[in-house]
Amino acid sequence: MTLESKVETKESVFVQEVDEEMILLDADTQEYFSLNEIGSYFYELLAEKKELALVLEELKNSFDVSEEDLKRDLFAFVKALEEKKLIKLL
Amino acid sequence: MSQEHLYAYGHRLTFFPSQEEKRDAIQIQKCDTLSLEQYSHKIFFETNQDREIYLCSPKSLDENKNRWAFVVKDCVAFVCDIQNKSICYTKAEKFTTKLMEYWLIHIVLPLFFTLEGRYYFFHTGSVVVDGHAVLFMGDSYAGKSTLTDYFLQKKHPLLSDDKLASFYDAQKKCFKVHASHPYHRPYRAKEDLGKKTDNFQEKSYPIGKIYWLQPVDSKEEIGIKELKGVAKFERLRYSTEMDIALNSKERFSYVAKFANSVAMYELAVPNDLKKLPLVYEKVIEHLQGEKR
Numbered sequence: 001m002t003l004e005s006k007v008e009t010k011e012s013v014f015v016q017e018v019d020e021e022m023i024l025l026d027a028d029t030q031e032y033f034s035l036n037e038i039g040s041y042f043y044e045l046l047a048e049k050k051e052l053a054l055v056l057e058e059l060k061n062s063f064d065v066s067e068e069d070l071k072r073d074l075f076a077f078v079k080a081l082e083e084k085k086l087i088k089l090l
Numbered sequence: 091m092s093q094e095h096l097y098a099y100g101h102r103l104t105f106f107p108s109q110e111e112k113r114d115a116i117q118i119q120k121c122d123t124l125s126l127e128q129y130s131h132k133i134f135f136e137t138n139q140d141r142e143i144y145l146c147s148p149k150s151l152d153e154n155k156n157r158w159a160f161v162v163k164d165c166v167a168f169v170c171d172i173q174n175k176s177i178c179y180t181k182a183e184k185f186t187t188k189l190m191e192y193w194l195i196h197i198v199l200p201l202f203f204t205l206e207g208r209y210y211f212f213h214t215g216s217v218v219v220d221g222h223a224v225l226f227m228g229d230s231y232a233g234k235s236t237l238t239d240y241f242l243q244k245k246h247p248l249l250s251d252d253k254l255a256s257f258y259d260a261q262k263k264c265f266k267v268h269a270s271h272p273y274h275r276p277y278r279a280k281e282d283l284g285k286k287t288d289n290f291q292e293k294s295y296p297i298g299k300i301y302w303l304q305p306v307d308s309k310e311e312i313g314i315k316e317l318k319g320v321a322k323f324e325r326l327r328y329s330t331e332m333d334i335a336l337n338s339k340e341r342f343s344y345v346a347k348f349a350n351s352v353a354m355y356e357l358a359v360p361n362d363l364k365k366l367p368l369v370y371e372k373v374i375e376h377l378q379g380e381k382r
Binding site: 014016017018019020021023025027030032034 | 318320327342
């Protein structure tokens with residue numbers, strides 16, 4: 001995974017918010033996943049920006065955290081989503 | 091149970107032959123010959139009431155949900171036609187009328203309305219308090235039926251002690267539930283509809299509050315705390331009945347919308363039947379307090 005990597009959200013994954021918390025359903029497996037507030041923000045950016053470099057830029061504007069830490073958190077998040085087959089890494 | 095007419099989940103059931111034909115009624119008819127040879131698509135469920143049960147259809151349900159059959163092995167088979175609002179049943183060797191009624195009310199009709207996309211079913215006890223439906227959800231043995239029964243003793247009308255049909259009323263812009271059927275079973279028994287209660291009205295009610303029953307040690311306090319977000323969603327999903335992998339997106343969207351619209355509370359219930367009156371008072375006080 002590099003900053004040039006892009007992600008694609010899966011068509012079978014549906015997203016809903018309940019009381020501002022995000023819940024994902026993978027209709028292929030009928031599994032549900034929940035994301036906390038920060039995870040929800042990361043997921044929304046990934047779905048919108050697709051390219052990790054663009055997501056990181058946005059995160060830098062939103063959090064007062066070092067770029068290195070943000071990059072590490074972003075990559076860990078993408079890896080977790082990919083392992084759960086909720087996104088595809090291109 | 092009267093074999094001629096029955097109310098269940100917002101509909102009249104008309105058992106043929108009948109003198110009365112009601113619009114929007116579900117017609118139930120006995121068929122002497124019923125071939126399921128063409129019904130090659132099968133979905134097997136977990137054993138229920140020690141019986142093998144399965145759903146079968148001529149086409150996969152993804153292709154056509156209108157016509158399917160529900161089979162209780164060696165007992166009864168129901169062929170359902172959603173479009174024509176009719177259900178035919180045929181007898182097998184262990185058939186009794188009581189068994190047919192039990193399976194019809196408890197499984198076939200909820201499946202019928204779920205596949206029709208008309209209702210979303212929850213496993214919950216429910217009564218009417220001040221014109222609103224109050225729901226009691228929880229794990230097995232959490233005390234749903236016991237608390238529902240206590241509210242009945244206190245003259246609150248019964249809505250359900252098992253499966254409850256919910257729907258969104260677009261006109262009133264709120265979620266409502268239909269009174270399920272007038273049978274109540276505050277005990278555990280197989281294939282038993284339970285006792286008929288007179289305190290039952292064939293109508294729908296807006297949802298007031300939902301309580302998730304959390305059994306606690308008998309010495310602990312009765313407590314109420316609000317559930318939000320994922321915690322609320324998870325409990326509603328857990329309490330979903332007729333959880334079929336069809337229309338997943340629509341059903342997911344429904345529960346999320348439902349969760350965003352209704353208030354849900356965890357109700358800590360001490361493991362002591364003598365405290366039931368106190369639990370009742372606490373819930374009533376909470377409902378009244380929330381109204382002020």
